[in-house]
Amino acid sequence: MHLEYAYAVPPVRSGAPLSAIVRHALCDAAEAVAARDLRWTAVLEQLKMLHAAGRRSVRIVDAACGDGALLLPILGRARALGFVAIEARGVDGDAAALARARRAAAAMADRAIAVQFDCGSVEAALHAEAAFPADILLYAADRSELARFAALARRAGNMALGGPVRESAQ
Known part of the structure; x- marks a missing residue:
């Protein structure tokens, strides 16, 4: 049996170090995953509105961040839009997921982005x-808890977007 594999290599920008090229490709892949979240478009629109209103700083909280699959690409997009001070907080009850989120956030290495992850x-x-x-608050809960959290979320964020907890792949 003979197997053939095809690999796509990102185009090399003149003078760009390989690490920057790989980081850019990984960011693109992470953003593609985040874009599947139904809240993605609403968050991007809110960021654009805040920026158009003259805001240069933004505070974003994800109260069920998991491994940061939605929060971290949002931070990258906020930076790309021109925000110069981005404060973020991710909260989750899964310590292993938070460890992955912290590692991914460390790879962003942007002084304009301050992100912390807390277990809770x-x-x-x-x-x-x-x-x-927060300017933007994201949260997820069981369907039975979404209604209960909605009023509290509106007090916790100027724009609050809730969604059902995703089923874990087993």
Whole structure:
């Protein structure tokens, strides 16, 4: 049996180090995954509106961030739009997922982006954020909890987007 493989290599930009080319390709792949989240388009529109209104800083909270698959590409897109101070917080109860998110965030290496990841529940994160609402707040919960969290989320974020918890692949 003979197997053939085809690999696509990103085009090399003149003078760009290989690490930058690989980082760019990985960011593109992460953004493609994030774009499958139904909240992606609404978040991008909100970022564009904030930027058009003259905002140069933004605060984003993901109260069920998992491994950062949605939050981190949003931060990259905010930076690309021209935000110069991006503060972000990801909260999740899965310590292993948070470790992956921290590693991915460290690879971003952008001084304009400050991101922290905390272990905790969605409800506790929403309560904590209500004191100083985020510009954009993302959260996920079981369908039975979405309605219960909705009012709290509106107090915790100027724009709050909730969604059902994704089923884990087993």
